[in-house]
Amino acid sequence: MRKIGFAKYKQATKEILPKTYKVNEITCQRKMFCTMINQYLSRSSKFNLKNEHTFEKSLLNIFEDKIMSFFQFYRFKPEHPQKITQIYIQESLLFNQYFKQSQNKKMRFMSKSIHFNPEFKMLLGYSHPVVDLIQLIFNGKEIEMMLDLNEVFTRTVYNRIKKEKDKKVTLDVPYIHITQAGVKTRLHPRWKHINVENLAQRDKDIDDGFRQLESEEIDQCYLVYPKTENFKRHISLTNKSSNQLKMIPYSFTFINR
DSSP states (O other), rough: EEEEEEEEEETTEEEOOOOOOTTSSSSHHHHHHHHHHHHGGOOGGGGTTTTTTGGOOOOOHHHHHHHHTOOOGGGSSSSOOOOOOOOOOGHHHHHHHHHHOOOOHHHHHHHHHHHHOOTTOOOOOOHHHHHHHHHHHHSSSSEEEEHHHHHHHHHHHHHHHHOOTEEEEEEEEEEEEEEETTEEEEEEOOOOOOTTTOOOGGGGHHHHHHHHHHHHSOOOEEEEEBBBBBSSSEEEEEOOTTOOEEEEOOOOOHHHH
């Protein structure tokens, strides 16, 4: 199982970024990562992908800058000394735990000086936008984020499928199902390298796809992989039972736009 994200390694934080066709620069890889992570975030906590300067920083800094943007930090420094009242008490326990672990100076200041009620537990059904972000990168003890690349890829493909009135699209991990005009198509995204000159490397995927066509209630099966230099067009395969499946290259070149 391949993982992407960041984690502590000795005294540093190591980034593990997705690499694919024509997404080579580290800033583009971070943008690609944040594009994929947006699938996990609420509308208000999504990353702004238009600000290219954002991706010049490390993933951890990108997340912490986004978190701090909700707190308007300058307001926590009053001109005259005074006691600052408790804020966001619904999520205060989570905020306190995270800020105490962070190496971000502003967050460390907040954990000591503001503020949140440490005895208060989160209310069910209530969520501040920052909660989405913190829960992705904080496990309660350490600040890290390592996600299953296949799952992230599948969610990204699902969310970028054009929705139409007569087309039903469902996410049934690890599959995506599209039903239109009475035809049910299954997409199975996998983050694997495809060498068109050696498809035997993917015999297991191919055999499993044909098995699904024969034994499950689907009409078409598409195996979706990242686009590569020598895998730029779909490949059609037919088995002895005349069932046909396709191997589809998925491009992330929209990241560079």
